[in-house]
Amino acid sequence: MIIVMRAHAPEEQIQNVIKHVEDAGFEVHLSRGVERTIIGVKGVSHDALTQPFESLKGVDEVIRVLKPYKLASREFHPDNTQVKVKDVIFGGNTLVIGAGPCSIEGEDMYRDISQAVKASGATLLRGGAFKPRSSPYSFQGMGEEGLKIMRAVGNETGLPIQTEATNPRSLQLVAKYADIIQIGARNMQNYDLLKEAGQTGMPILLKRGMAASTKDLLLSAEYIMSEGNDQVILCERGIRTFETATRNTLDISAIPVLKENTHLPVMVDPSHASGHMQYIQALSLAAIAGGCDGLLIEVHNNPEIAKSDGEQSLLPEQFADLMEQAKKVAAAIGRDI
Ligand code: PEP
Ligand code: MN
Numbered sequence: 001m002i003i004v005m006r007a008h009a010p011e012e013q014i015q016n017v018i019k020h021v022e023d024a025g026f027e028v029h030l031s032r033g034v035e036r037t038i039i040g041v042k043g044v045s046h047d048a049l050t051q052p053f054e055s056l057k058g059v060d061e062v063i064r065v066l067k068p069y070k071l072a073s074r075e076f077h078p079d080n081t082q083v084k085v086k087d088v089i090f091g092g093n094t095l096v097i098g099a100g101p102c103s104i105e106g107e108d109m110y111r112d113i114s115q116a117v118k119a120s121g122a123t124l125l126r127g128g129a130f131k132p133r134s135s136p137y138s139f140q141g142m143g144e145e146g147l148k149i150m151r152a153v154g155n156e157t158g159l160p161i162q163t164e165a166t167n168p169r170s171l172q173l174v175a176k177y178a179d180i181i182q183i184g185a186r187n188m189q190n191y192d193l194l195k196e197a198g199q200t201g202m203p204i205l206l207k208r209g210m211a212a213s214t215k216d217l218l219l220s221a222e223y224i225m226s227e228g229n230d231q232v233i234l235c236e237r238g239i240r241t242f243e244t245a246t247r248n249t250l251d252i253s254a255i256p257v258l259k260e261n262t263h264l265p266v267m268v269d270p271s272h273a274s275g276h277m278q279y280i281q282a283l284s285l286a287a288i289a290g291g292c293d294g295l296l297i298e299v300h301n302n303p304e305i306a307k308s309d310g311e312q313s314l315l316p317e318q319f320a321d322l323m324e325q326a327k328k329v330a331a332a333i334g335r336d337i
Helices: 011-023 047-054 107-119 144-157 168-177 191-200 214-225 254-261 270-274 277-289 316-332
Strands: 002-005 028-032 037-041 059-063 083-085 088-090 096-100 124-126 161-164 180-183 204-207 232-236 266-268 294-298
Touching (some): 047 059, 107 124, 254 266, 266 277, 270 294
Parallel strands (some): 096 124, 161 180, 266 294
Antiparallel strands (some): 002 037
């Protein structure tokens, strides 16, 4: 259930409603908008329980949320959520472009790529230190050594760093070094990991699972948010279909669908969606036109020898060209980069 307060309801009325809800034995989640405060009440959906709150002073309406996710729903938080990480804001008018290699492979390599993507306008650095590879024989990442390299280069460039945690153990390590913790497609429904990610209170970038619906994705976001962490950024990264020309199929419709149903920022990863570097520019431009809040792009200075995902990595100069095109499409829809 959510209790929508009247516009500019005074604080004592808000506190009075909260007290009534808590006295009735329920937990409160507050969402303060510019005009209205919305009081989310966990676990109440029965009519008989909603009625006592309708007559309290300052209450505009009491809505039963029928969706299985509540904190992530637009009903609970009508305004877009903005997640601020250092100077970068996800979910604002300016798109966030994150770039970097699939895996951290060494310090010089990571520094060179990071400086190049920064020079082209990237405002976020990506890179994997713990890699969830489909084969146990593939490169599994540099681990903590990789995190140290990322942190050092993040500090040098002044850009926030985003990297993946693959299990509760690596989560604790990643939380020590990273600015944004990435939960990958293969872990989208690892509920213990989601709960622990929620408990860190840190910004979490949650990728859509390969066979997950947008509703599944929002339910996974709800797991993080129900731990009291509303710093959640969603990422569409392609889903499995019968098409084999691309590694996955980028679900462009997920962008407007998510935008309608949730207030959380929506990023798009055309690299993992397509699996081939020659399609990344087209998909990036389509995603921007479709209303995403930013892109995550894999960039490598020598894709042929990359330890992971070389075939879908852009060269720094290809990334620079993509940025120029992206700015034009963003400008056409009134957004900037
Ligand atoms: C990645 O970002 O390198 C990655 C492994 O992504 P995904 O979880 O989307 O496959
Ligand atoms: Mn990758």
